[in-house]
Amino acid sequence: MSEGVHARAGHLIAQERVEGISPAERHWLDQHLQECERCAEQVRTTEEAVGALRAVSVPLPRSLASRAQMRVRLRVQELSEREPQRRALWLACGISWTLGIASAPYVWRAFEWIGHRTGVPKLIWEMGFGLWWTIPALVAAVVLLLENARQTDEGEWFKELS
Amino acid sequence: MSDDAKTVARGLQKRDPELLDRLIEQYQYRLFRYLVYLTASRERAEDFFQETWIRVLERGHQYDGKSKFEAWLFAIARHLVIDWQRQKKMQSLDALTDPEDGAPMEIADEEGPSPLRLALGREQKAKVQASLEQVPAIYREVLLLRFQEELKLEEIAKVLETPISTVKSRLYRGLESLKGVLQGGAA
Numbered sequence: 001m002s003e004g005v006h007a008r009a010g011h012l013i014a015q016e017r018v019e020g021i022s023p024a025e026r027h028w029l030d031q032h033l034q035e036c037e038r039c040a041e042q043v044r045t046t047e048e049a050v051g052a053l054r055a056v057s058v059p060l061p062r063s064l065a066s067r068a069q070m071r072v073r074l075r076v077q078e079l080s081e082r083e084p085q086r087r088a089l090w091l092a093c094g095i096s097w098t099l100g101i102a103s104a105p106y107v108w109r110a111f112e113w114i115g116h117r118t119g120v121p122k123l124i125w126e127m128g129f130g131l132w133w134t135i136p137a138l139v140a141a142v143v144l145l146l147e148n149a150r151q152t153d154e155g156e157w158f159k160e161l162s
Numbered sequence: 163m164s165d166d167a168k169t170v171a172r173g174l175q176k177r178d179p180e181l182l183d184r185l186i187e188q189y190q191y192r193l194f195r196y197l198v199y200l201t202a203s204r205e206r207a208e209d210f211f212q213e214t215w216i217r218v219l220e221r222g223h224q225y226d227g228k229s230k231f232e233a234w235l236f237a238i239a240r241h242l243v244i245d246w247q248r249q250k251k252m253q254s255l256d257a258l259t260d261p262e263d264g265a266p267m268e269i270a271d272e273e274g275p276s277p278l279r280l281a282l283g284r285e286q287k288a289k290v291q292a293s294l295e296q297v298p299a300i301y302r303e304v305l306l307l308r309f310q311e312e313l314k315l316e317e318i319a320k321v322l323e324t325p326i327s328t329v330k331s332r333l334y335r336g337l338e339s340l341k342g343v344l345q346g347g348a349a
Binding site for chain 2: 014017018019045046048049050052053054055056057058060061064065067068069071072073075076079080
């Protein structure tokens with residue numbers, strides 16, 4: 001029997017466990033295994049390897065689940081307490097943007113008037129108008145960043161505590 | 163999408179504490195075992211276990227129920243471990259564990275038993291323990307996902323975020339490696 005035949009059998013033995021083989025390949029392999037003790041031994045070794053892997057167990061630490069459950073419940077509580085604040089923030093942003101859109105022509109004229117009165121270059125007061133628009137988004141971003149920073153700190157604190 | 167996965171997805175969207183309690187209970191062994199295999203340390207695995215569930219709570223809305231919950235859970239756990247390793251200014255998990263690239267993942271104490279051996283428990287047969295320690299972690303991980311977790315190749319690929327062809331090749335090499343060490347050879 002050529003080495004190529006054994007190599008094919010060896011590949012099929014592994015393939016059967018990894019991704020499966022076709023019925024035709026199964027048939028060929030079965031016939032080969034009946035004739036070849038070397039490849040049959042390879043099947044046994046593979047079975048042993050997979051069996052050994054499946055037999056390994058990891059002892060669970062005491063109260064692993066209950067500690068995780070407690071932490072998760074505390075976090076759920078925290079998040080639910082924070083939810084109304086976040087909703088209020090988005091509501092405030094929404095109102096601010098709506099009023100901003102509604103008042104845009106008047107604010108534009110106001111900036112234009114102030115620009116003319118003070119002699120500020122057009123580009124500067126136009127940029128001022130743009131900044132006026134970004135203020136709600138900036139405030140929201142700062143609040144969210146502060147909140148995230150606080151969450152990280154709390155996470156570290158809890159880790160040290162537990 | 164199975165009904166169970168749908169229920170889990172809905173519960174996670176609502177941050178249902180009862181559901182989370184049940185999931186923690188149900189998956190505690192599998193998740194902990196996976197983390198032990200990944201980190202080769204019981205203490206670290208315990209920390210990551212807690213963090214994984216916090217992440218599940220916070221990112222629960224991202225689980226759509228189209229894939230198995232455990233695959234999503236393992237992917238979260240894996241990301242946490244990789245992030246931690248990156249924070250520690252170490253190499254990425256793949257680089258750390260790829261036998262061609264360098265040392266295996268566990269930071270073993272040469273004087274005493276390796277972290278994985280301690281992590282797996284003393285009652286295990288010494289031969290199996292010693293064999294598994296010699297299998298590079300990158301292969302150990304796929305072997306666990308395939309033969310202990312019995313995940314499909316596509317699911318493993320999702321967990322590892324690698325192509326199926328890579329998963330297959332790691333499985334073939336992992337099997338060879340395990341067979342080799344069980345027979346007394348090197349991985």
